[in-house]
Amino acid sequence: KQEVTQIPAALSVPEGENLVLNCSFTDSAIYNLQWFRQDPGKGLTSLLLIQSSQREQTSGRLNASLDKSSGRSTLYIAASQPGDSATYLCAVVGNEKLTFGTGTRLTIIP
Amino acid sequence: SAVISQKPSRDICQRGTSLTIQCQVDSQVTMMFWYRQQPGQSLTLIATANQGSEATYESGFVIDKFPISRPNLTFSTLTVSNMSPEDSSIYLCSVVEGLVVTEAFFGQGTRLTVV
Numbered sequence: 001k002q003e004v005t006q007i008p009a010a011l012s013v014p015e016g017e018n019l020v021l022n023c024s025f026t027d028s029a030i031y032n033l034q035w036f037r038q039d040p041g042k043g044l045t046s047l048l049l050i051q052s053s054q055r056e057q058t059s060g061r062l063n064a065s066l067d068k069s070s071g072r073s074t075l076y077i078a079a080s081q082p083g084d085s086a087t088y089l090c091a092v093v094g095n096e097k098l099t100f101g102t103g104t105r106l107t108i109i110p
Numbered sequence: 111s112a113v114i115s116q117k118p119s120r121d122i123c124q125r126g127t128s129l130t131i132q133c134q135v136d137s138q139v140t141m142m143f144w145y146r147q148q149p150g151q152s153l154t155l156i157a158t159a160n161q162g163s164e165a166t167y168e169s170g171f172v173i174d175k176f177p178i179s180r181p182n183l184t185f186s187t188l189t190v191s192n193m194s195p196e197d198s199s200i201y202l203c204s205v206v207e208g209l210v211v212t213e214a215f216f217g218q219g220t221r222l223t224v225v
Contacts, residue, residue: 031211031212032213034214036216041200041219041221042218042219043114043202043216043218043219044153044202044204044216046111046213046214046215046216049211049213051211089152089153093212093214097155098143098153098204098214100152100153102152103152
């Protein structure tokens, strides 16, 4: 059974800093991995999708990497802003189902 | 990308009552998914709603408690029946787009509080 873990569970950093969020999964037989953002009490917004054959994807200040063999993905956020404060979730896709990580609650301090 | 509208966005309900959540997608999709997110937890898949057949429920979820309808390829409903405070959660519907590369999209969620 796939298990997805995100470390740290919570993170606070001053505005302007670069930061890295981590995601690890136990079964490397995945189709792709997706990073989401969730604001309090709201739904999920898709940030980046990495196919299993890819090693990284970039969108603006966000860069996600994938190392399937080691079961790890990272989300790098450059020049953080207060508007980046949210919970970040990673999810792996296998057998048409998503398995979600536990999430990292990010707070950017102005 | 798919645009998903979910209603209601939030509700406060009395225990013992039922609430039906609606999910409308702006394009035709084969499968729609319903998730539950309990306070402080990650998302758990409740069931997959297939058009023209019964929903497929995950372990721990039963049709009597969470009946699902899927009348066409753009719409689905999830009912939370005989609610108790333990049902207080965010409920989300989701679709997956793409054949070779599948990407998931979510509605804005329904925040349910049972008192």
